[in-house]
Amino acid sequence: MELVNVYDIATFLSVIDVSYIRERQIISELYRDLQYEGSLNEFMLNVDEQLEQLDVQVMKEIDELQSQMKKNLISCHFEKDMAHYLKVMKLRMQYTEADYVKIKLRTLLKQLGYKRRSDKLVAELNEMFQQLGLMVYKKGGILGDLSELALDEFMTIRLRSE
Incomplete structure (x- = not known):
């Protein structure tokens, strides 16, 4: 890609x-x-x-x-x-002052045009985050898999620090 x-x-x-x-x-x-x-x-x-x-x-x-x-x-x-x-x-x-993006999983899915969360969609999202060097955090720590996140729970997306 x-x-x-x-x-x-x-x-x-x-x-x-x-x-x-x-x-x-x-x-x-x-x-x-x-x-x-x-x-x-x-x-x-x-x-x-x-x-x-x-x-x-x-x-x-x-x-x-x-x-x-x-x-x-x-x-x-x-x-x-x-x-x-x-x-x-x-x-x-x-390239802007924004260090992170804070968004609910439901909102992210809606922005992408999806109404439901499927295993295939979550796997694709996890792969895209990995390829683009983006880390997903939930309150209290790093989130390894989006399937662990509730739809109405906020996630924070940050650039992976090398």
């Missing part, structure tokens, strides 16, 4: 509220950290292009929803697959 792609970076930048200068600094940091093969300018152009495509996608979704509901839309969420959602979460912890 590719750790982070341009789409993940663009989504991350679209959800954080930073100045244009800080956005450029974050892109430069990502360029260095990901050891991108092309030039920095090429990397920035690719990210900017993806940001524009996201803007177009969001505007299309807003137009579709407004035509269906015939009223103004206050907020819009991107469709997220599991890996993409967790990658954006990791980027937020790496």
Whole structure:
């Protein structure tokens, strides 16, 4: 699994509220950290292009929803697959002041588009957390397996310290 792609970076930048200068600094940091093969300018152009495509996608979704509901839309969420959602979460912890994400398991599943917790889903989530270097904590200590967590119990997600 590719750790982070341009789409993940663009989504991350679209959800954080930073100045244009800080956005450029974050892109430069990502360029260095990901050891991108092309030039920095090429990397920035690719990210900017993806940001524009996201803007177009969001505007299309807003137009579709407004035509269906015939009223103004206050907020819009991107469709997220599991890996993409967790990658954006990791980027937020790496490149903003947020050291952790505190969330209920039920809320996480809802954000990912699931209504129920299955053994297969929990195994996939545990594997994704492992691959992305994310640690899950519950009150009182480290949680090795999400199946040990109650649906309405809070978990804290942090970057694995090396």
